[in-house]
Amino acid sequence: MQNAIYRYLPDMEHFVEQIRAIPEAEIDFKPAPQAWSIHEIVVHLFDVELVLQSRLKSVLAEENPVIRAFDQDLWAQNLKYSSLNMEHHLQALIAMRRAFAPVLEQIRDEDWERTGEHTEDGTLTARMIAEKLCVSHLEVHVKQVQRNRDAYAAQK
Numbered sequence: 001m002q003n004a005i006y007r008y009l010p011d012m013e014h015f016v017e018q019i020r021a022i023p024e025a026e027i028d029f030k031p032a033p034q035a036w037s038i039h040e041i042v043v044h045l046f047d048v049e050l051v052l053q054s055r056l057k058s059v060l061a062e063e064n065p066v067i068r069a070f071d072q073d074l075w076a077q078n079l080k081y082s083s084l085n086m087e088h089h090l091q092a093l094i095a096m097r098r099a100f101a102p103v104l105e106q107i108r109d110e111d112w113e114r115t116g117e118h119t120e121d122g123t124l125t126a127r128m129i130a131e132k133l134c135v136s137h138l139e140v141h142v143k144q145v146q147r148n149r150d151a152y153a154a155q156k
């Protein structure tokens with residue numbers, strides 16, 4: 001977990017740099033009607049950052065809290081992700097990670113097995129939430145961004 005915490009802020013800084021280098025025309029391209037654009041992926045990453053930071057804080061601070069599921073597709077659609085300012089979300093992602101990194105660094109060995117009860121997935125540990133927050137969730141969407149870019153290049 002130490003390596004994941006070490007990567008937490010630099011991985012996002014690197015991702016943000018890569019997104020800023022993508023030509024404007026590709027940002028709102030959807031590879032399929034129901035698929036997310038890069039713009040929507042960025043806002044999703046911001047919302048998941050909010051949700052996972054909040055879940056981890058609850059699990060660290062409270063006794064076995066309830067963790068509410070959220071429907072990511074409803075959020076993307078009903079909160080009109082594609083209408084929100086992507087650059088503001090990129091800046092906020094870095095600020096959120098900078099602010100939260102000290103919380104991760106302070107977690108004591110015995111606190112990694114603290115738990116919360118997810119309304120759909122059952123018991124989650126601090127370790128499971130932190131792994132998703134620091135590593136696996138961003139990795140999934142880095143690959144999705146690349147697939148969008150490949151699809152954009154292929155349809156030209």
Ligand code: NI
Pocket residue numbers: 044048137140141
């Ligand atoms: Ni996701």
